[in-house]
Amino acid sequence: MKQSRLMSLVESVANVIVGYGVAVVTQILIFPIFGLHTTLAQKLKMGAVFTVVSIARSFALRRLFEEIRSRTHHRS
Template sequence: MQKKSHSLIESLINVLVGYGIALAAQLIIFPRFGIHISMSDNLMIGALFTVVSIVRSYALRRLFNRFTVKAHG
């Protein structure tokens, strides 16, 4: 069984890598749709979605871990 702290660390690393990819994608995709915003706005949008993603990833990890423990317990 994975410890809660390990679940959080794994989720954070996953999301931080995703943040970098998402930021790069925003910088490429937004202008092609006529969306022109400052770098600070791009960073803030990415940060907000990152927080949402961390919570989602951690919650799903814990949920699946609970099902795994019940199935094997």
């Protein structure tokens, strides 16, 4: 069964929100182990940067694999 566009959007938004939360919580837990001390505001900003980079990476890989799939499909 194919996923609807709305559910694809909901999944993407949920993925971004969860990823952002994971990035911030990971910083809170890991930074002190390495002697890094930042404010919560700094952690939130860094989490936002990591999230944007992750979205760009995910998009680029998705388009690359779609191009590969498209070329493979057309050869068949």
